[in-house]
Amino acid sequence: MTASPTTGPAESRARALTVVRALHTTIWAFFASSIVAIPVATLLGQLTAALWMSLFVWGEVVVLLLNGMRCPLTAVAARYTEDRADNFDIWLPRWLARHNQRIFGTLFAASQVLLAYALISD
Numbered sequence: 001m002t003a004s005p006t007t008g009p010a011e012s013r014a015r016a017l018t019v020v021r022a023l024h025t026t027i028w029a030f031f032a033s034s035i036v037a038i039p040v041a042t043l044l045g046q047l048t049a050a051l052w053m054s055l056f057v058w059g060e061v062v063v064l065l066l067n068g069m070r071c072p073l074t075a076v077a078a079r080y081t082e083d084r085a086d087n088f089d090i091w092l093p094r095w096l097a098r099h100n101q102r103i104f105g106t107l108f109a110a111s112q113v114l115l116a117y118a119l120i121s122d
Contacts, residue, residue, distance in 0.1 A: 017080040024073040025091040028100075031060050035104050038111040042118050050115050057108055069101065 034053040041050040064071065077089035087097035096103070 013080040017077055020073055020077040020080065021089060021091055024071065024077065024089055027071075027073070028090060028092070031057055032104055035108045035111060038108070039114050042111070042115045045118075047115070047118055047122065050111075051119075054112060054115060061108075064101075 034057055038050050038053050038057070041047070041053065067075075071089075074089045078084075081088060085094060087094045090097055092100070
């Protein structure tokens with residue numbers, strides 16, 4: 001029995017890539033929103049919430065460090081496509097995918113300075 005054109009390996013790879021991209025985008029959204037929420041929580045005096053969010057993000061930082069500053073899902077997505085555009089593995093605009101670590105790394109560093117100051121002066 002031969003695979004039909006709609007269920008062949010190309011479609012299977014496309015489906016797998018879609019699943020990886022959806023998972024990667026969901027995880028990215030969680031961490032990006034946490035990074036944005038940390039200074040908000042800190043300024044609102046919700047230091048415990050800010051600290052927990054920071055710890056989650058630090059966990060992601062460790063994962064990135066252990067993987068050469070790349071998300072492990074990038075390697076998984078690469079199995080299913082030859083595309084290597086900045087956003088081949090995630091549903092983000094190409095410019096944001098390209099500058100993601102610089103943008104959110106800077107915001108996270110600033111949030112940690114603000115949180116540290118709030119914890120020390122509390």
